[in-house]
Amino acid sequence: MHNNKRKQGNPDKVRPKKSLGQHFLNDQNMARKIVDGLKTDGTQDQQVLEIGPGMGVLTRYLAEKPHITLRLVEIDRESVAYLKKNYPALEQSIIEGDFLKLDLQSIFPGSFSIIGNFPYNISSQIFFKALEYRDHVQQIVCMLQKEVADRLAAQHGNKTYGILSVLLQAYYNIQYLFKVPPGVFTPPPKVMSAVIRLERNERRQLGCDEKLFVQVVKQGFNNRRKTLRNALKNLNLAAEVSSLPMLDKRAEQLTVDEFIHLTRLIEESRAGTNS
Structure with missing residues (x-):
């Protein structure tokens, strides 16, 4: 019985796991600020997918927003157990699995937005995955390593402008929102973080191969x-x-x-x- 409980995770708290690149945001004002970075109409229904909710610091404020259909994708079993206990109304909205392996259209038909504090070690892979679904992913609001955020938002002629800058900017307008210091995380990362917003632009086709x-x-x-x-x-x-x-x-x-x-x-x- 005891082993089974451990396997399902501790519903009272979650240990940050280095293997998953987990740094839990512990500042409520910062959490609200990130969620407010998501553009919502306020009157029309909007589908939102949160990646890696952990202990639900963003989830709490997302759930308060009107006209949002929220789904959560979480790979960590311990976090899933915590979310089910602390956000019982969202139990049916939690998908236990690896975002990188999911068919996103099976979660949300039609268009949707993505939000999350992206694990630093897979943030680039998350963006490549989003690009595959670019005709459905209308908006992405995310916190990631500041260095990566700088790179994605960089314009041509800048030393930090790179592969992902071009591939994402071909389909998205990228706005650098604000910086996030290490002290608002448990455990604090060794680097600064930043929040950016990507909004789908008007380009449907590149007009080339x-x-x-x-x-x-x-x-x-x-x-x-x-x-x-x-x-x-x-x-x-x-x-x-x-x-x-x-x-x-x-x-x-x-x-x-x-x-x-x-x-x-x-x-x-x-x-x-x-x-």
Whole structure:
């Protein structure tokens, strides 16, 4: 009996687990501020998915918002037991599982928003997963390592601008909301955190081969000290593409639109070669 209880988790408190990258927010004002970062209509129903609620510090304020259908995804069994005991009204809304392995459309048909204090060790994977569902994920409000938040919100020409900046900004407008000090967590992380909001932009299609776009962006930034002409060398660029002045630049100097344009030119040159 005792073993079974341990397996199900302690419903009275949750130990932060290093393996899950857990740092529990313990500041109620900060929790409310994060939840207020989520844009809601106030009159229309909105579907919201919280990732990694832990002991429900954000959940408490999300549950108070009108017109929200809330679902929670939590991988930690101990946290699930705690949430079921302390938020009994939400018991049927808790999904015990790994967000990265879920079919998000089976949770919410139609469009929805995501919110959460993202574990630092998987925040990039969460964003790549959200990109797969970009036609459904309308908004993301999240706390993550400040360094990562800086990178995602960075504009071209900035040293922190990188692969994920371009891939996310192709589909989302990203707003840097505020910084969060280590002292509001248990245990305190060794780094600063920050909260950002991503809102789906008007771009439905890139107008180029999306796989090639990802390849061009990744290859450009993986060789970020080189000019794009050298960084993209093994894509066997056609002479008319290779001679473009744009390729004298480094990856961090190109806007999202320029990356899309470059991908389209590479695609067209290949189609011309094959025809």
